[in-house]
Amino acid sequence: MANAHTVRHTITAGAPARLVYDLVADLGKWAQHFAPAVHAEVLERGEDGTELVRRWALTGGTTVRCWDARRQLDGNGLRITLDQVDPQAPLESMRATWTFVAQADGTTAVDLTHEFTVRDDEPGPAAAVDRLTDELNERTPAQLAALKETAEEWEDLEPRVISFEDPLFIGGRLEDVYAFLYAADKWPERVPHVAKLEMSEETPGIQFFDMHTHTPDGRDHTTRSVRVCLPAHKIVYKQINLPALLDAHTGHWVFTETPEGVIAHARHTATIKTSALSLLGEGTTVADARKYLRRVLSTNSLQTLRYAQQFAEERLNAVTA
Secondary structure (H helix, E strand, O other), X not given: OOOEEEEEEEEEEXXXXXXXXXXXXXXXXXXXXXXXXXXXXXXXXXXXXXXXXXEEEEEOOOEEEEEEEEEEEEOOOOEEEEEEOXXXXXXXXXXXXXXXXXXXXXXXEEEEEEEEEEOOOOOOHHHHHHHHHHHHHHHHHHHXXXXXXXXXXXXXXXXXXXXEEEEEEXXXXXXXXXXXXXXXXXXXXXXXXXXXXXXXXXXXXXXXXXXXXXXXXXXXXEEEEEEEEEOOOEEEXXXXXXXOOEEEEEEEEEEEEEOOEEEEEEEXXXXXXXXXXXXXXXXXXXXXXXXXXXXXXXXXXXXXXXXXXXXXXXXXXXXXX
């Protein structure tokens, strides 16, 4: 039987334990507030209260790793446990356990423990253990530091996050709508506000691209994004090189098939950078920036959806003519 190895990291966050727990438990917040996280979702919920979750995260800034885990949430005990499903070699097993303990001074002691075993048939098991331990020691402190910062700044941070979704009905086939939005490298020919786009897709369904766009008020932006494409119902994105006004920007395209066609939803979640408010003019407030972003982001994404609509409906008409 393989020997178990434990790597433990702790941090103290100046925030209530319930808030810190909720930030970790809420998968929907991960991509917005934690730099390596790209996307996470619950695949299924078991009768025993466990969840099968899937997560995608940046590794090295140029690749995305995806893995599944069984997750157990204990809201009363403020404890979260994740057991990886079919972990990659050299791992035989990997369990991560979060605990959140309220302190007398109102802070929270956060403990993140990783317990893992290495496969018995792995050549050089000691070297594998050392490598895995080094990897955990390299990335976990940054993960905990980001959690601490997010929790401690939550009262200021929450008003700076704007999140909204715009739907558009398209009288075409789902596969054509998805194909238009998937082929982002063709947007400069198809979408007027996209001036240039350079895309790579070394792993099917994982796209990185640099995009140059024009906003409705005449501003130009260059951003770098990573996308997770889930045929044919969802495309998730995260900007990893951001416009000057934002600290974070994530979103998705989601497609719902109906008897009449497709409802496409464009979602944005953006975090406003307070130090950059003056870019919109002296005296600009967070409330002003929220209104600006709602208008600009909606305009661009709905414009893209309307061109997807035209593309899909023209294809359908060609087939049925």
